[in-house]
Amino acid sequence: MVSKEEEFCSTGIKELDIQMGGGIPLGSTVLVVGSSGSGKTTLCMQFLINGAKRGERGVFFTITEPLFKLTKNFEGFEFYDKKLIESGMVNLIDLRIISERLGLDAEKYTVEDAGALLDILKDIAEELNVKRLVIDSITALCYRLQTKEMIRDFIFKLGTSLAAMKCTTFLTSEVPPRTFRYSQYEIEEFIADGIIFLGDVDRRGDLIRTLQLIKMRGTAHSRTKFAMSISSKRGIELTPLLKS
Ligand SMILES: Nc1ncnc2c1ncn2[C@@H]1O[C@H](COP(=O)(O)OP(=O)(O)OP(=O)(O)O)[C@@H](O)[C@H]1O
Numbered sequence: 001m002v003s004k005e006e007e008f009c010s011t012g013i014k015e016l017d018i019q020m021g022g023g024i025p026l027g028s029t030v031l032v033v034g035s036s037g038s039g040k041t042t043l044c045m046q047f048l049i050n051g052a053k054r055g056e057r058g059v060f061f062t063i064t065e066p067l068f069k070l071t072k073n074f075e076g077f078e079f080y081d082k083k084l085i086e087s088g089m090v091n092l093i094d095l096r097i098i099s100e101r102l103g104l105d106a107e108k109y110t111v112e113d114a115g116a117l118l119d120i121l122k123d124i125a126e127e128l129n130v131k132r133l134v135i136d137s138i139t140a141l142c143y144r145l146q147t148k149e150m151i152r153d154f155i156f157k158l159g160t161s162l163a164a165m166k167c168t169t170f171l172t173s174e175v176p177p178r179t180f181r182y183s184q185y186e187i188e189e190f191i192a193d194g195i196i197f198l199g200d201v202d203r204r205g206d207l208i209r210t211l212q213l214i215k216m217r218g219t220a221h222s223r224t225k226f227a228m229s230i231s232s233k234r235g236i237e238l239t240p241l242l243k244s
Pocket residue numbers: 034035036037038039040041042043064073076077174230231232233
């Protein structure tokens with residue numbers, strides 16, 4: 001019999017894992033959707049750090065923030081352990097530097113460029129033997145892919161090869177505030193196996209962060225909206241959102 005630990009990838013965020021009956025099905029591609037400042041990068045980093053603490057290696061590809069800013073921001077969080085970065089359990093890589101080294105155009109990728117980038121991502125994941133991978137953000141990457149077909153092909157191929165390695169992937173998706181959209185190009189959400197939506201609700205003038213599981217293929221999850229807090233001490237935490 002396969003144990004739950006072998007089937008699921010625990011996010012380490014208790015309420016979220018409970019929602020999915022233990023965690024995300026291994027090898028899933030999950031879209032982490034939210035507007036600016038909704039907590040996408042924090043959720044992804046906490047997912048990687050929690051994995052590393054369980055002995056699962058991870059890689060974080062950033063396109064939107066330079067590495068020095070990313071690490072500086074996370075040093076304020078207690079869950080963040082610099083030693084995990086130094087030991088290579090969590091690898092931080094600037095995707096713009098990779099595409100520069102590949103000689104790719106900074107603005108637009110051809111089909112060949114996209115193929116070269118895909119190969120590099122797969123090689124890095126394989127070489128490091130990662131079980132968790134993040135691209136922050138897939139929106140910025142899709143912007144460089146010129147057609148919906150290229151976007152579909154890129155995410156599908158990336159997801160398929162990472163799934164074969166039982167590597168669970170988080171892709172961040174930037175959407176405008178207070179809209180019921182899950183992706184910029186309306187392709188990403190259909191290819192992803194899961195969608196975690198970060199939003200907010202107004203409670204008497206106070207803007208409360210929320211997290212909702214929209215889909216997670218292979219699990220019978222609820223679609224309960226949780227109140228989400230971000231604190232230096234505990235990072236992201238969820239509590240049921242009480243109806244007023
Ligand atoms: N040390 C901290 N303690 C508590 N809250 C923090 C801390 N650091 C950041 N935050 C909160 O987290 C928010 C930013 O979260 P994050 O960077 O994960 O959002 P994001 O969705 O990735 O944003 P963007 O789309 O701009 O990249 C900040 O606006 C701040 O409110």
